[in-house]
Amino acid sequence: MKILLNFLVFPGLLTAVCVGLLAGWFDRKISARLQWRVGPPWYQNFIDIAKLFGKETIIPRSSRWTFILSPYLGFLSLVLAATVLGKVMLWPSESFYADIIVILYLLTMPAVSMMIGASSSRNPLASVGASREMKLILGYELPFILSLIAVIIRCQDSIQLGSIINYQASFGSNIFSFSGALAFIAAFFAMQAKLGFAPFDISEAEQEIMGGTLIEYSGPLLAVFKLTKAVLLYTMPLLLICLFMGKDLGWMLLIPKYIGIVLLAVLIKNTNPRIRIDQALRFFWGPVTIIAVISVILAAVGL
C-alpha cells in the first residue's frame, strides 16, 4: 500500500509530472526571455497535456500493439526510476542494494521505447529519427557510465545511492573535488543529450525531419511522450544532484540546486545550434569520454 502510494503520488507519478511540467514551463519561459519575448503563462504545459488527451488518436496501419504500448513502457519505467530516486533522497536509509544500477537501466528505457514506437510507425522520417536516437544512446551512455564509476570509486566503492549520499553528507559534495568536477561535466553533457535539449535534439529535429521519432504520434499517446519528457526533466537533474551535490538535501538547498542545473541546461540549449549525428558521436566519444576517463583515474588516485 505504502509502496503503491509512493509510486503513484509522492515521490512518484503525480509529483514527478507536476514538477516536470513546471520545469518545462521554466524552460520555455527562459528561452522566451532570452529571445526577448514574453513567453507562455505558467500553466501552459498542463493545458497542452489536457488538450492532447482530448484529441483523436490516429494509429497507422502497422504493428498496432508496439505502437500503442511503447509510450506507456517508457513512461512507467521512468516513473519507477523517479520513485526510487525520490525515496532515496528523502530517506537515504531506505535505499536498497545496487539501486544506482537499477536507475541507470530504467533511465535508458524512454529512449528505447521511443525507438520502438518510432520504428513501428512505418514512417521513413520516424525511422531516421529512431536510428539517430540509437546512435545518440551509444554516444552518451559511455561517458555517463564512466562518470558514475568515478563517483562510485570516490564513495568507497558503494553502488548504493543511500550510502553515496551519506558519504557526501559526512565528507562534502563530490563536485568540490577534481575528479567529481570533471565527472559532473561529462554527466551534464550526457544529461543534455538524454533530455533531447538543443545541441543534441537530433532525433526530434523539427525543421529537418518534422518531429522525427514523434512524427506519427497524436492525441493521448503523444501526451504520454510529452509526460515522459517532463518526468525526465524531473529525474535527471535530481540524479545529478544526488551524485554530485549530495551534501545538503533539505528543501531550502535542493530547490536552488535543481533550478540551477535546469537553468544551465536551458542556457546551453539556447546558445547552441543543433549538431549533426556524426559530430555528436565524435563529441561524446572524444572530449567527453576523455574527461570522464581522467576523472575515473583521478578518483582511483584519490583526488
Add this chain to the structure above:
Amino acid sequence: MSIKTKALTKSIWVFHISCGSCNNCDIEILDCFTPRHDIERFGVQLIGSVRHADALLITGAMNRKSVPRMKKIYEQAPKPCVVVAVGQCALSQHMFRYSYNVREPLDEILPVDLYIPGCPPKPEAIIAGITKLVKKINKGK
C-alpha cells in the same frame, strides 16, 4: 464550456501549409512568432508534423498539383482541427482567378473556419484572426 474546448483554445498548435503561395504570407506567419508579436503568449506553437496539429494555416492559391495533397494532409490531421485560410490567394484566388491551373477556391475543397484577408496579412491581422477563432470555438462547435 467543457475543459476540453477550454484547453483547445488555450493551446493551439499550428501546422503551416503553403500550397503555391509567393511566400509573403509564410513570412508574415513566421513574423507572429518573433519578439514583437510573440503569440506563444497565447500558447500558439508552430509544429513540424500534421499529427500534432490543431489548426492548419493554408496559404496560396490551390493549384491542380496541390489539391489532392491538400486533401490528404487534411485527412491526416487528428480531428478537432480547424482550417484557417491566410492571405488573399487562399481566400479568393486573387490574381490567379482565371488561371489555367487554379480551378477551385480553398473553401470548395476543405471546410474553412476562418478567413484572414490581406496580401500579405499583417501579423496583427493574424493575431486578431486567432482571437476571433477562439471566440468562435467557445461559442460552440
